[in-house]
Amino acid sequence: MEKLPDNLAAALLPWYETAARDLPWRRDVTPYRVWVSEIMLQQTRIEAARSYFERFMAALPTVAHLAAAPEQTVLKLWEGLGYYSRARNLHRAAGIIMEKYGGQLPADEALLRALPGVGDYTAGAVASIAFGLPTPAVDGNVLRLCARLTCCPDSIGDGRVKAAFRQALAEQYPPGRCGAFTSALMELGETICLPGTPDCGACPLEKRCRAARTERPWDWPVTGSKKPRRIQQRTVFILEHQGRIALTQRPDKGLLAGLWEFPNTEGELDELAALCQADRWGCEPEGLEPCGRAVHIFTHLEWHMTGWRVRCARAPERFVWTDAAQRQTGYPIPSAFRAYRQLL
Numbered sequence: 001m002e003k004l005p006d007n008l009a010a011a012l013l014p015w016y017e018t019a020a021r022d023l024p025w026r027r028d029v030t031p032y033r034v035w036v037s038e039i040m041l042q043q044t045r046i047e048a049a050r051s052y053f054e055r056f057m058a059a060l061p062t063v064a065h066l067a068a069a070p071e072q073t074v075l076k077l078w079e080g081l082g083y084y085s086r087a088r089n090l091h092r093a094a095g096i097i098m099e100k101y102g103g104q105l106p107a108d109e110a111l112l113r114a115l116p117g118v119g120d121y122t123a124g125a126v127a128s129i130a131f132g133l134p135t136p137a138v139d140g141n142v143l144r145l146c147a148r149l150t151c152c153p154d155s156i157g158d159g160r161v162k163a164a165f166r167q168a169l170a171e172q173y174p175p176g177r178c179g180a181f182t183s184a185l186m187e188l189g190e191t192i193c194l195p196g197t198p199d200c201g202a203c204p205l206e207k208r209c210r211a212a213r214t215e216r217p218w219d220w221p222v223t224g225s226k227k228p229r230r231i232q233q234r235t236v237f238i239l240e241h242q243g244r245i246a247l248t249q250r251p252d253k254g255l256l257a258g259l260w261e262f263p264n265t266e267g268e269l270d271e272l273a274a275l276c277q278a279d280r281w282g283c284e285p286e287g288l289e290p291c292g293r294a295v296h297i298f299t300h301l302e303w304h305m306t307g308w309r310v311r312c313a314r315a316p317e318r319f320v321w322t323d324a325a326q327r328q329t330g331y332p333i334p335s336a337f338r339a340y341r342q343l344l
């Protein structure tokens, strides 16, 4: 692997001072705010995370508030962001921070990494941005940037490549400006050195970048081939009894654990089969109408859903029968069901 260009900070930091976007977590920087924002941004776009972050901070402004909140409150604040294990881990980690560190996040990368939901990237980001330590935060954006700077021929999916870039970046951290250096690398990867269309003309590193000297800088990074996602057919039921809609809670473990959903089953059920299923649940169906198809994509799985809206004469206790206000405030419903929720 080619060496990273020397002294990246000298070119990056002056650029960052003028180009940095005004993001809520960059104001009033505290370890708690940095931590929550980094967890939120793990699988969420910045624009989508903004309003969630502000709502989360208004409701749970400190580690102590987060630790004391019921898990369902945390999940409700997370509703629609997906990857709910992030919210659960935040909540668990807050309890640990209260117990072991008196409510203050530890200023140590290894101790941060030991918290639930905190991996190398998040530990590096929090340690450098919140505590000024020389700890790189290497995510897909930073890997892409490094791969282009060096025209790296190896797949960035290879852990050894990632480790080598992390080590090379760690050696370049400028004393006293560690947080800004981490943020500048992220900012460049998110705004200029984009996956399909790097804007090399606007890049402060253009003169040092090997890919920019080629005709096709977007050919880097090299990636390994990905496994195709598994497709699962499901049938979703909007069961309605006297204006109330049935919800059920998912199991404690696995996909979307502990969240609430419209009753659904595996397979694509036609009208008759859907009526039979509603009957088996004890709903005494009086009629039904189709309510469309929807697709939801998880990391390794796609749900291809068919919906039926069923009028029920009975409201069996196996479900919770909710009104609109309860669904709005009380039950975290994942965005996988957004298409059906919008019908209500």
Ligand code: SF4
Pocket: 145, 148, 149, 192, 193, 194, 198, 199, 200, 201, 203, 204, 205, 206, 207, 209, 210, 211, 212, 217
């Ligand atoms: S010069 Fe182009 S390819 Fe190189 S780091 Fe900058 S934006 Fe990315």
